Amino acid sequence: MQILVTGGLGFIGSHTVVELQEAGHDVVIIDDCSNASEEVLDRITAITGKRPAFEKMDLRDRTAVESFFKAYPEVCGVIHFAASKAVGESVEQPLKYYENNLSSLVYLLQQLVKKEQAHFIFSSSCTVYGQADEMPITEQAPVKPAESPYGNTKQIGEEIIRDTCRVQDNFRAIALRYFNPIGAHPSTEIGELPIGVPQNLVPFITQTAAGLRKELSVFGNDYPTPDGTCIRDYIHVVDLAKAHVVALERLLQEKQQGNYEVFNIGTGTGSSVLEVIQSFERVSGKKLNYKIVGRRPGDITTAYADTSKANNVLGWKAKSTLDEAMKSAWQWEQKIRRVTT
Ligand code: UD1
DSSP states (O other): OEEEEETTTSHHHHHHHHHHHHTTOEEEEEEOOSSSOTTHHHHHHHHHSOOOEEEEOOTTOHHHHHHHHHHOTTEEEEEEOOOOOOHHHHHHOHHHHHIIIIIHHHHHHHHHTTSSSEEEEEEEEGGGGOSOSSSSBOTTSOOOOOSSHHHHHHHHHHHHHHHHHHHOTTEEEEEEEEOEEEOOOTTSSSOOOOSSSOOSHHHHHHHHHTTSSSOEEEEOSOSSSTTSSOEEOEEEHHHHHHHHHHHHHHHHTTOOSSSEEEEEESOSOOEEHHHHHHHHHHHHOOOOOEEEEOOOTTOOSBOOBOOHHIIIIIOOOOOOOHHHHHHHHHHHHHHHHTOOO
């Protein structure tokens, strides 16, 4: 049996391929390289000693997806990362997001349900909760109307999978709702490589410290939190990658209750923007240049996970601290920018 990882050259995808291979799984990657480089294959090979199979392909091409499943009959499990993920861009170009993120999902499912047994893991996001009424956020918290087309594709994606599970006894799926993934592999072979100006906090911090950006803008210090800045649950990408392996193994071992489940994947601890900056300064020994500016439209105040379902049911728990994750993010940035101090 082979496991297909779509978007397997991207940030979370590449870390997951490493963990899958290290757990003994046979992996094939599909990536269109629109937001990732083929060189990542060499880096995965350097870490694991094994080169995964690779097909450069656009999943919006239904015929190509069908041909792929004919060429790889051993594929019975899919971890589906391939998607566009820039919130702002999704507001500007909603149809691009609905096409990229949803047509590819439908085409994959159409092929998978033809199998005798099929297993599917979906990259979802804590964005589905919006500003939840209670912290920490459990999986029972209501899904709120999406703030952006990107967020909507995650909600609709979950619904498409749930509806498919309802009518397909041979199909089992898990949606993982990620909180904020950060950090890089300890080998510094793979990490986050945002194109252009980073929208997310941690790559902006490390790029500022590496001299690529003048200063970090902290979006608002007048939120109702202890230091006035927003709170998020930052999870080390290696911990997140390992969650996919245990979720997949749960599917393969048919341990599921029902054939569709949802799990929050975070650390369970909330950190403010200023705490993230302090953590960076602690682990790097560098002062970060930052200024407080106005709020960013669309930001919620606080989001952190109740991870007890993942802990108890999957037997998975995030291990890395914020400092460890920030240190790995900085080591990665230093390596790719050749920063020596
Ligand atoms: C964002 C996405 C979310 C996605 C997640 C992936 C939005 C609205 N949401 O979440 O859908 O799943 O990334 O990781 O974009 N911040 C600054 N200065 C910066 C950048 C960020 O102060 O230059 C602050 C933000 O205001 C926020 C925190 O840092 O409070 C984290 O921001 P970010 O990394 O963009 O993640 P989210 O907005 O939580």
